[in-house]
Amino acid sequence: MTNRHLPLSHHIARYCPGSRLTQDGEVSGAAFYLRPEERFVSVEWLEYLQQPDRNSEIQKVLEIFSSKLKLGSSAKIAILNVGNLCRHVRTYSMYSIRVLHEPEDDDPAHSGIHDTVQDEMLISELIAEKVSALHPAH
Amino acid sequence: MTSASFVIDDPQWSTGDETLNRNKIARLFADMFQAKSVESASEHSLFQDVSAEAVQDQEMGELSRQWRSQEVLDLLEQIGQSHASTVGEPIVDRLHCLRDMVKEEEGPEAEISPDSLRGLLVFLRLAGDYHPPQISLTPEGDVYLRWKAGKERLFSVHIQNDKLVRFVAFCPNPRHPDITDRFSGTATVDTVLYTVDKACSVLEWIRE
Numbered sequence: 001m002t003n004r005h006l007p008l009s010h011h012i013a014r015y016c017p018g019s020r021l022t023q024d025g026e027v028s029g030a031a032f033y034l035r036p037e038e039r040f041v042s043v044e045w046l047e048y049l050q051q052p053d054r055n056s057e058i059q060k061v062l063e064i065f066s067s068k069l070k071l072g073s074s075a076k077i078a079i080l081n082v083g084n085l086c087r088h089v090r091t092y093s094m095y096s097i098r099v100l101h102e103p104e105d106d107d108p109a110h111s112g113i114h115d116t117v118q119d120e121m122l123i124s125e126l127i128a129e130k131v132s133a134l135h136p137a138h
Numbered sequence: 139m140t141s142a143s144f145v146i147d148d149p150q151w152s153t154g155d156e157t158l159n160r161n162k163i164a165r166l167f168a169d170m171f172q173a174k175s176v177e178s179a180s181e182h183s184l185f186q187d188v189s190a191e192a193v194q195d196q197e198m199g200e201l202s203r204q205w206r207s208q209e210v211l212d213l214l215e216q217i218g219q220s221h222a223s224t225v226g227e228p229i230v231d232r233l234h235c236l237r238d239m240v241k242e243e244e245g246p247e248a249e250i251s252p253d254s255l256r257g258l259l260v261f262l263r264l265a266g267d268y269h270p271p272q273i274s275l276t277p278e279g280d281v282y283l284r285w286k287a288g289k290e291r292l293f294s295v296h297i298q299n300d301k302l303v304r305f306v307a308f309c310p311n312p313r314h315p316d317i318t319d320r321f322s323g324t325a326t327v328d329t330v331l332y333t334v335d336k337a338c339s340v341l342e343w344i345r346e
Contacts, residue, residue: 018243073242
């Protein structure tokens with residue numbers, strides 16, 4: 001069974017450790033690099049969480065991240081719109097990326113940005129350009 | 139018997155003839171301990187008798203980590219000394235800060251890649267005067283440099299090791315300033331500035 005594409009109008013959240021941010025607090029392209037064992041860039045699908053507003057979605061996402069990761073004191077949560085992200089990468093590189101639902105037993109909103117490895121550094125910087133908001137992880 | 143001593147004019151890449159310095163000795167020991175550790179682990183998988191050897195492995199692993207850690211500190215010191223304090227100090231301060239962050243995020247064994255730091259040292263020596271870059275780390279601990287000016291200019295360099303880098307450069311199109319040209323590729327650590335400068339004149343704004 002193929003994984004479902006996220007609607008273009010929806011939003012995703014990416015956990016960005018402090019070491020992937022610049023000293024000015026901006027998201028660097030390194031925040032969207034894959035680890036060697038990863039197939040896609042892990043994110044959370046905000047609308048899937050069915051919260052009343054963005055703040056509640058962020059709180060919920062923080063709960064999910066803190067159950068899976070040790071949240072660094074300088075880490076941030078980056079918010080991106082799926083459609084803006086995919087269009088931007090397609091327009092300014094020769095590649096298309098996909099944002100697919102990748103549910104896990106303990107994290108049903110888990111999703112992934114696929115196909116970034118085609119030109120990882122360029123695509124990661126293009127993704128970083130489309131971060132619409134940054135929230136402290138603490 | 140005579141002993142030859144060489145003066146290396148272009149020291150960034152090893153010729154094998156350099157005098158061993160503290161940093162190089164640390165690296166050699168780290169490599170040796172790591173190799174011993176791997177060799178010993180594979181022997182254990184053949185002969186299930188692990189108790190005493192497992193302790194030895196742990197000790198070797200610990201020694202290897204200590205040497206790596208010392209190597210990173212030595213490289214940070216060299217980076218600080220390679221530039222005027224106005225440029226070198228902020229870079230070294232930032233790298234120490236990143237080192238603390240990565241240890242907090244991923245555990246005390248996590249470390250900045252020494253190979254990448256060696257590449258950074260070469261890059262900085264050749265780069266000359268420039269604005270100190272924004273610095274972050276990749277998931278593998280490689281150094282990721284970033285210069286940005288406005289929304290339309292970006293130059294990022296991912297230092298993979300002491301020879302190779304990946305780069306991304308965004309700049310206004312010379313004929314259509316409202317359009318941003320975007321380049322990416324790979325180069326060597328000692329040529330990337332000039333390669334990218336030919337395509338989008340990064341030197342004029344990272345050195346302003």
